[in-house]
Every structure is written in structure tokens, then in C-alpha cells.
Amino acid sequence: GQQLNQSPQSMFIQEGEDVSMNCTSSSIFNTWLWYKQDPGEGPVLLIALYKAGELTSNGRLTAQFGITRKDSFLNISASIPSDVGIYFCAGGSNFGNEKLTFGTGTRLTIIP
Amino acid sequence: EPEVTQTPSHQVTQMGQEVILRCVPISNHLYFYWYRQILGQKVEFLVSFYNNEISEKSEIFDDQFSVERPDGSNFTLKIRSTKLEDSAMYFCASKQASYQPQHFGDGTRLSIL
Numbered sequence: 001g002q003q004l005n006q007s008p009q010s011m012f013i014q015e016g017e018d019v020s021m022n023c024t025s026s027s028i029f030n031t032w033l034w035y036k037q038d039p040g041e042g043p044v045l046l047i048a049l050y051k052a053g054e055l056t057s058n059g060r061l062t063a064q065f066g067i068t069r070k071d072s073f074l075n076i077s078a079s080i081p082s083d084v085g086i087y088f089c090a091g092g093s094n095f096g097n098e099k100l101t102f103g104t105g106t107r108l109t110i111i112p
Numbered sequence: 113e114p115e116v117t118q119t120p121s122h123q124v125t126q127m128g129q130e131v132i133l134r135c136v137p138i139s140n141h142l143y144f145y146w147y148r149q150i151l152g153q154k155v156e157f158l159v160s161f162y163n164n165e166i167s168e169k170s171e172i173f174d175d176q177f178s179v180e181r182p183d184g185s186n187f188t189l190k191i192r193s194t195k196l197e198d199s200a201m202y203f204c205a206s207k208q209a210s211y212q213p214q215h216f217g218d219g220t221r222l223s224i225l
Contacts, residue, residue, distance in 0.1 A: 090155075097162050102154045
């Protein structure tokens, strides 16, 4: 099946630092989404991308849909304590019913 | 803001028993999904449902699994005879239309003893 490689697996940063994480795949995806998951909760949508090359921001978050359609990155600027959690990328294969293939996740920890 | 609601939040069941996980998708959404997440692992697709039928299912979704939309608001996942390896978080998701993102519920933690 399709695999999404997400890196880094974990990050330890200080409050105020910028964060960058990415996902790569050997397969093409038609949509890329980024979700955040807090312990005991479901994935919460951060950003959705639908066009190759698209760059979209949501507050301090910026994500891009790679031009090859095989990768995406998420940047968080000026991190704050509530950014702590696990970030997942997800790729969609076809429009309409699209199932999502999730990445392995990036665990973000903020060091006081 | 409207949200996907799942019940129960935690279900403990004996191996071999049937279990039904319930979801109320966002009211004007037309596409429905079940995913699962084994502890510490990534989220995995189980099944998608549209227009009152299954659109796609994964290898995990074998004959022991079934889904139903019994009325205009509920979407259920049934596991007929549970196994130890069915222990996981099960997430329901829904979306309004194509080119719209999927929104997830907070999940049901299923523990098989």
C-alpha cells in the first residue's frame, strides 16, 4: 500500500522557536492535509491543500503541497506551549470518497 | 462549531463478543469514514461510505466488520466477533463534499479482554 514517511519523528524545541516538518511519498497524492492530535483526542484539522504548488497559511502555521505531488511540509512559527502534540500529514488519493493515508507522525515537545 | 460525536468513549469487551461503535457525523456531511489507531501507531483507514453503500474498504475491514447508516444521523461500525488485536482507538470521520477535508471525532477506545 501507499506509505507516507514523516520526519522528524520527534522534536524538542524551546518556546518561541520555529518548527519545520515534512512528509514524503513514493506515490502521488491529490490532496494533502495536516492534522494535530492531542492525547486521548481525535485528529484536528490544521490545513488542507488541494493543488500542487499550493502554499497555505493558518495563523502561525504554513503548509505547502509539493509540486511533484509526492511531498508536503508544515512550518510553525514562534511556537507556544499549546503547540505540543503529535502532528500527522495525510494524503488523499482520489477526489470524492478519498481515503486518507496517514504519516507516522511528528511528536512536538516544548522545553521550558 | 459542529463536530463529529462518537460513543462510547471507552468500550471494554470480552474476546468473541460483538461490539457496535456509534458515530453522529456533522449534519450536512455526505461522506463517512472509519479509521483505527493502534496505541502508539499511525491512523489507518478502514472503510468509506457514501450514498448508503461502502465505497472502499481496506484489508483490515474483513468479514467480521460491517457499517450501517440506520437513519439520517447515525453511522455505526460493528465488529461481529472481536479479537485481541482489534484493541485500538476507532475514529469516525465525515466530510461535506469533494474538495472538502475530513473532520474526525474524538474516538472510541476499544479494549478486548
